[in-house]
Amino acid sequence: MSNMDQSTKLELDRIVFIGRTFEEYLDMFSLSKDSLAGKKILDCPAGACSFAAVGNKQDVDVTAADIAYYHAQEDLLHKGLQDIEYAMERMEKARSHYIWEYFRDTKHLKEHRLSALNNCTDDMKESPERYIPVSLPSLPFKDEEFDILLSAHFLFMYADRLDYQFHVKTLQEFLRVTKEEIRIFPIVNLEGKRYEYLDQLISYLLDIGCTVEEVKVQYEFQANANVMLLIKKG
Numbered sequence: 001m002s003n004m005d006q007s008t009k010l011e012l013d014r015i016v017f018i019g020r021t022f023e024e025y026l027d028m029f030s031l032s033k034d035s036l037a038g039k040k041i042l043d044c045p046a047g048a049c050s051f052a053a054v055g056n057k058q059d060v061d062v063t064a065a066d067i068a069y070y071h072a073q074e075d076l077l078h079k080g081l082q083d084i085e086y087a088m089e090r091m092e093k094a095r096s097h098y099i100w101e102y103f104r105d106t107k108h109l110k111e112h113r114l115s116a117l118n119n120c121t122d123d124m125k126e127s128p129e130r131y132i133p134v135s136l137p138s139l140p141f142k143d144e145e146f147d148i149l150l151s152a153h154f155l156f157m158y159a160d161r162l163d164y165q166f167h168v169k170t171l172q173e174f175l176r177v178t179k180e181e182i183r184i185f186p187i188v189n190l191e192g193k194r195y196e197y198l199d200q201l202i203s204y205l206l207d208i209g210c211t212v213e214e215v216k217v218q219y220e221f222q223a224n225a226n227v228m229l230l231i232k233k234g
């Protein structure tokens with residue numbers, strides 16, 4: 001966290017520091033805790049998620065990477081609390097775009113978002129070495145440093161601002177640092193529509209020898225966001 005690089009750092013007001021819980025990660029990536037035993041995992045971008053914090057307390061070896069981690073822990077906690085308040089106000093107006101089963105209502109959702117943020121920022125203080133500032137599409141890790149890479153709510157979802165080339169470069173980098181498999185959730189954009197260039201991207205991945213599967217998962221909060229892309233290295 002101290003190694004701040006001004007050229008890659010995004011201004012804090014441009015970052016939305018909200019994250020999901022460990023349990024949501026298991027559900028959206030269709031994973032069990034047992035299946036992760038003995039694996040080295042990268043969560044990227046991890047944002048304010050508690051996957052690394054809770055995982056590491058349960059002997060799951062997770063490293064978290066995000067551009068937000070160029071900022072100080074206390075600034076991220078403060079920004080995260082503001083972002084949750086703002087997101088909950090907006091959520092009341094956009095309720096119909098979500099499926100209220102996993103979360104009963106906005107109060108229940110807020111509890112989960114606060115728990116993820118607090119666990120994440122507490123762990124950042126205790127174990128800063130687990131929280132690596134990165135600026136995709138590059139990663140500062142060695143080839144095949146991780147067994148599994150998990151990436152949620154970034155690629156595909158923000159297709160309005162991340163172009164196809166960014167997606168390809170990021171995936172190439174994900175493949176470089178990963179030994180076994182990459183899981184990406186979801187495969188839709190913010191409007192709930194399948195990523196426009198997904199078939200093109202899958203063809204590219206097949207051409208370079210990967211196997212690719214679209215896997216329906218139990219987790220669906222944003223309507224239509226219930227499929228994960230599972231990419232296995234050939």
Ligand SMILES: C[S@@+](CC[C@H](N)C(=O)[O-])C[C@H]1O[C@@H](n2cnc3c(N)ncnc32)[C@H](O)[C@@H]1O
Nearest residue numbers: 019020045046047066067068134135136152153
């Ligand atoms: C919507 S959040 C997703 C966080 C988490 N995976 C989740 O599912 O809750 C998107 C994250 O992408 C990070 N981000 C945006 N641009 C990035 C980049 N170029 N490199 C690394 N992280 C980036 C943001 O800081 C933010 O934490």
